[in-house]
Amino acid sequence: MILLRDDPPLPTQMWVLAPQLREHLLTEYAFRVEAIDLLHHPDEDSPVVQQLIRARRLPDRPARISSRPRSAQPPVPHAAVRVGAILFSDQGLLLGQHQQGRIDLAGGAVEAGESLERAITTATGRA
Incomplete structure (x- = not known):
């Protein structure tokens, strides 16, 4: 539900990956999931939960193929x-x-x- 200031809640469809599927996808792309923390809303009655996923790319990952030409110059910040x-x-x-x-x-x-x-x-x- 999207909660708007002066209007009734607006039902909305959302697609959210299950933590196990998200971890599987990260692992498939050469990441190691170090932690998945669930951050609950301060209001205990709120169903809102955010996921904080800490993952690290494995050092022996396959070489990346990039369409960006390589140069000795650093990228533009x-x-x-x-x-x-x-x-x-x-x-x-x-x-x-x-x-x-x-x-x-x-x-x-x-x-x-x-x-x-x-x-x-x-x-x-x-x-």
Whole structure:
């Protein structure tokens, strides 16, 4: 359920990998899972639980094949900060189609020096 400020809860479908499947996939891709911690919501009545997975890539992993050309120069520094927004109105919930084809909430990357508010308005097309 998505809880909105002044509206009734909105039922939503979510696909969540079971911890065993997530661990299997990480192991398949040459990671060793060191710990899976469940972080419960401070409100004991809330069903919200986050998973914190600590995994380490195994040293004897197979060589990676990369499409990025190799050079002696370090990569350009960048941050991987993203924003997402839940926009709900009388017309429904705003969703977008990701480049990889999946349906997702509106959102995108935060550019250097951009505020989170500006990134949300850019990602959702709202001024």
